[in-house]
Amino acid sequence: WRWAVIPESSGSHDNGRPTMPPAVPGTIENPTAERVAVKAPMKPGVYRLYAWAKDGKGHAATANQPFEVKAPHS
Numbered sequence: 246w247r248w249a250v251i252p253e254s255s256g257s258h259d260n261g262r263p264t265m266p267p268a269v270p271g272t273i274e275n276p277t278a279e280r281v282a283v284k285a286p287m288k289p290g291v292y293r294l295y296a297w298a299k300d301g302k303g304h305a306a307t308a309n310q311p312f313e314v315k316a317p318h319s
Contacts, residue, residue, distance in 0.1 A: 246298050248276045250283060253291040253311065289316040 249268035268276075269286045283294060293309045
């Protein structure tokens with residue numbers, strides 16, 4: 246397993262290939278566990294929670310879920 250919270254891509258490309266921004270630090274305590282608790286990033290914006298899984302036999306799967314962090318109301 247591998248988990249990451251990543252800011253929504255702005256569509257930038259490197260040599261014609263989309264580039265993935267780095268994961269937001271501090272959002273997942275143990276990113277290789279089967280189950281995780283996710284802490285929302287402090288900065289408002291749109292993010293995606295990604296999960297990658299391998300079975301050790303050459304098979305893999307991935308999934309992602311978008312979410313938005315809004316600024317606190319005064």
